[in-house]
Amino acid sequence: MLTVKDLYASVEEKEILKGINLKVNPGEVHAIMGPNGSGKSTLASIIAGREGYSVTNGSVTFEGKDLLSMSPEDRAREGIFLAFQYPVEIPGISNATFLKTAVNEIRKYKGLEELDAMEFLALIREKMKIVGIDQTLFSRPVNHGFSGGEKKRNEIFQLAVLDPKLAILDETDSGLDIDALKIVANGVNVFKQQSKEKAVIVVTHYQRLLDYIVPDYVHVLYNGRIVKSGTKELALELEERGYDWIKEENNIPASTK
Amino acid sequence: MSTEIKTIEKMANTEYKYGFVTDIEADEAPKGLNEDIIRFISAKKGEPEWMTQWRLKAYRHWLTMKEPSWQNVKYSPIDYQDIVYYSAPKQKKKLNSMEEVDPKLVQTFDKLGIPLEEQKILAGVAVDAVFDSVSVATTYKEKLSELGIIFCSMSEAIKNHPDLVKKYLGSVVPYTDNFFASLNSAVFSDGSFIYIPKGVRCPMELSTYFRINAENTGQFERTLIIADEGAYVSYLEGCTAPMRDTNQLHAAVVELVALDNAQVKYSTVQNWYAGDVNGVGGIYNFVTKRGACRGKSSKISWTQVETGSAITWKYPSCILQGDNSIGEFYSVALTNNMQQADTGTKMIHIGKNTRSTIVSKGISAGRSQNSYRGLVKIGPKAEGARNFSQCDSLLLGDKCGAHTFPYLEVDNPTATVEHEATTSKIGEDQIFYLNQRGIKTEDAVNLIVNGYCKEVFKELPMEFAVEAQRLLSVSLEGSVG
Ligand SMILES: Nc1ncnc2c1ncn2[C@@H]1O[C@H](COP(=O)(O)OP(=O)(O)OP(=O)(O)O)[C@@H](O)[C@H]1O
Numbered sequence: 079m080l081t082v083k084d085l086y087a088s089v090e091e092k093e094i095l096k097g098i099n100l101k102v103n104p105g106e107v108h109a110i111m112g113p114n115g116s117g118k119s120t121l122a123s124i125i126a127g128r129e130g131y132s133v134t135n136g137s138v139t140f141e142g143k144d145l146l147s148m149s150p151e152d153r154a155r156e157g158i159f160l161a162f163q164y165p166v167e168i169p170g171i172s173n174a175t176f177l178k179t180a181v182n183e184i185r186k187y188k189g190l191e192e193l194d195a196m197e198f199l200a201l202i203r204e205k206m207k208i209v210g211i212d213q214t215l216f217s218r219p220v221n222h223g224f225s226g227g228e229k230k231r232n233e234i235f236q237l238a239v240l241d242p243k244l245a246i247l248d249e250t251d252s253g254l255d256i257d258a259l260k261i262v263a264n265g266v267n268v269f270k271q272q273s274k275e276k277a278v279i280v281v282t283h284y285q286r287l288l289d290y291i292v293p294d295y296v297h298v299l300y301n302g303r304i305v306k307s308g309t310k311e312l313a314l315e316l317e318e319r320g321y322d323w324i325k326e327e328n329n330i331p332a333s334t335k
Numbered sequence: 336m337s338t339e340i341k342t343i344e345k346m347a348n349t350e351y352k353y354g355f356v357t358d359i360e361a362d363e364a365p366k367g368l369n370e371d372i373i374r375f376i377s378a379k380k381g382e383p384e385w386m387t388q389w390r391l392k393a394y395r396h397w398l399t400m401k402e403p404s405w406q407n408v409k410y411s412p413i414d415y416q417d418i419v420y421y422s423a424p425k426q427k428k429k430l431n432s433m434e435e436v437d438p439k440l441v442q443t444f445d446k447l448g449i450p451l452e453e454q455k456i457l458a459g460v461a462v463d464a465v466f467d468s469v470s471v472a473t474t475y476k477e478k479l480s481e482l483g484i485i486f487c488s489m490s491e492a493i494k495n496h497p498d499l500v501k502k503y504l505g506s507v508v509p510y511t512d513n514f515f516a517s518l519n520s521a522v523f524s525d526g527s528f529i530y531i532p533k534g535v536r537c538p539m540e541l542s543t544y545f546r547i548n549a550e551n552t553g554q555f556e557r558t559l560i561i562a563d564e565g566a567y568v569s570y571l572e573g574c575t576a577p578m579r580d581t582n583q584l585h586a587a588v589v590e591l592v593a594l595d596n597a598q599v600k601y602s603t604v605q606n607w608y609a610g611d612v613n614g615v616g617g618i619y620n621f622v623t624k625r626g627a628c629r630g631k632s633s634k635i636s637w638t639q640v641e642t643g644s645a646i647t648w649k650y651p652s653c654i655l656q657g658d659n660s661i662g663e664f665y666s667v668a669l670t671n672n673m674q675q676a677d678t679g680t681k682m683i684h685i686g687k688n689t690r691s692t693i694v695s696k697g698i699s700a701g702r703s704q705n706s707y708r709g710l711v712k713i714g715p716k717a718e719g720a721r722n723f724s725q726c727d728s729l730l731l732g733d734k735c736g737a738h739t740f741p742y743l744e745v746d747n748p749t750a751t752v753e754h755e756a757t758t759s760k761i762g763e764d765q766i767f768y769l770n771q772r773g774i775k776t777e778d779a780v781n782l783i784v785n786g787y788c789k790e791v792f793k794e795l796p797m798e799f800a801v802e803a804q805r806l807l808s809v810s811l812e813g814s815v816g
């Protein structure tokens with residue numbers, strides 16, 4: 079489904095990704111862990127098409143199509159969804175208007191008929207239940223004045239409504255209380271269960287989330303490279319031992335970059 | 336008294352130094368301004384002596400005034416002797432078909448969704464009888480006159496309704512008011528005149544669009560609207576089509592009067608030429624607009640969508656004299672590229688229980704500067720007066736600026752005044768967020784801007800609101816991302 083090959087990328091002359099290889103097949107859940115500043119969000123941003131990065135080598139394909147030459151909106155319409163580490167506030171547009179536009183843009187791209195107001199309402203009523211999002215949040219401007227947790231929940235609500243093929247969750251668990259964590263994880267699982275084809279990439283620092291969203295693979299991203307891959311046991315080991323042993327294994331003095 | 340006469344004499348003499356008598360047959364006055372030119376304008380328009388005198392008084396007062404410099408805009412000095420103050424209303428050269436029209440203009444018309452027949456009129460293409468603006472206007476006029484409504488050009492009003500004009504012209508904006516209002520009083524070309532008699536509710540939106548002789552009202556427009564007791568009128572000024580004009584300075588004056596229980600709603604869409612991306616060639620729009628709620632329980636609402644001009648400088652205001660009267664100001668001011676806007680309102684509470692609402696939405700893009708300037712003044716007799724102001728600024732990108740200057744003078748302790756202000760920035764992060772949900776940049780900007788302006792658009796007459804939305808998106812094309 080998603081293939082990242084030998085990807086090098088830099089920002090303002092600074093090399094951040096230094097040869098990433100990653101293959102995600104339909105139906106798989108991949109977790110990406112790694113210390114702060116190792117390049118996790120950068121990788122997610124490049125997949126989603128944020129401007130400002132220069133890819134100096136390598137390729138990214140999605141269902142055989144070259145992603146890097148696509149506009150960010152087309153990547154979204156193709157079925158890539160990024161739950162942001164820091165969801166932005168957008169004044170002026172209500173969540174409702176925003177989501178209705180997004181749903182219909184994606185439907186148009188797929189050659190489906192646009193939803194009218196009634197059909198759209200029915201859709202969101204159903205999805206609202208999954209993440210327990212409050213009706214009042216829905217009529218407010220996008221993320222505007224939302225608490226940290228509400229913003230994260232809103233990301234998962236959008237995931238449920240937009241129903242992509244691949245969901246990339248960038249630290250969606252950070253800042254959530256224990257109940258909210260369960261709700262969010264459940265939202266992701268409901269999304270996954272809709273079809274055998276849905277794939278998820280979870281970026282997280284905490285093993286806890288992986289108790290709820292069980293990964294098939296765990297990767298450690300360090301200093302712009304995936305330096306270790308394993309199964310869910312790797313996450314447990316990281317929780318216990320930290321990253322120093324990984325740094326050592328990679329012949330890099332511990333505690334420096 | 337005698338010193339006054341002497342000064343005037345002296346002034347008259349100095350003017351004669353230039354010593355020319357303007358040929359009354361000429362189509363155009365020579366450049367520059369003096370008493371001869373003013374007499375020439377007045378004579379050309381066939382005005383009665385009292386009008387000529389009024390103009391001259393205004394001119395003499397103007398000579399004693401200095402151009403204001405407090406507004407937050409920058410422009411190179413205007414040479415008032417380099418302006419032609421009168422040229423005969425020329426029939427625009429009629430083009431034979433749309434093919435002769437500047438394709439860029441046609442493109443903009445299309446984007447704005449202006450129907451073809453209207454495009455022809457706006458672009459000066461000959462139209463067939465079915466949609467002749469004159470015949471449309473005539474039908475309207477008949478309907479209106481049945482109700483006793485007077486809707487005509489200011490020139491006609493001066494000739495046909497001198498009593499009303501004498502009574503109300505300059506009664507809201509006196510010729511001594513400010514530099515540009517004085518200049519306008521001296522040299523005004525034409526404009527609209529509306530009188531709605533007692534108890535009459537004007538059955539349709541009135542607009543310049545359907546007024547005969549609306550073309551070429553020129554750079555010094557003068558409008559006067561009077562709603563007599565219990566009357567109602569809604570007036571639309573301007574249109575969303577781009578207005579190109581070779582006159583750089585525009586200094587209009589609009590006066591509204593609402594008597595007991597009367598209501599005037601005044602909506603503007605201003606889309607004068609803003610100049611190129613560097614601001615070269617744009618129009619300076621320096622306008623004085625003011626409404627007087629003279630009667631008890633009267634109401635005046637200003638709604639404006641300002642997207643054009645290189646410089647916009649205007650403060651539609653309400654003087655709330657009558658007890659329980661209401662003033663409203665709803666504004667969207669958009670600036671892009673090098674545009675500058677300093678706009679806002681004044682709400683002057685004089686009567687008891689007067690209420691005012693201010694909703695101002697400034698949008699800045701490019702390297703533009705957008706300022707809100709507002710005054711809420713509560714006089715000592717304005718028991719129980721209330722004001723609510725909301726001033727929001729939206730910045731698109733990080734090279735533009737937004738500024739808010741709210742002034743407040745409260746001289747009555749029973750008054751309630753509330754002010755809210757927000758500034759939001761739309762940058763790459765917001766746009767990327769929307770892109771990531773499948774929305775392309777252009778749509779993203781429209782979505783944000785239209786959502787942001789909703790409160791103001793809902794005050795506009797329906798059709799106008801739709802046009803205004805399109806206008807904003809055309810004006811913002813390519814401004815983000
Ligand atoms: N726009 C940018 N300009 C300069 N440096 C950047 C930019 N974006 C990312 N970086 C740098 O790239 C490195 C990787 O950042 P990234 O956000 O991808 O890390 P991360 O693995 O997501 O970290 P965290 O766990 O803290 O979220 C960091 O050193 C960061 O400072």
Ligand SMILES: [Mg+2]
Pocket residue numbers: 118119120163248249
């Ligand atoms: Mg990150």
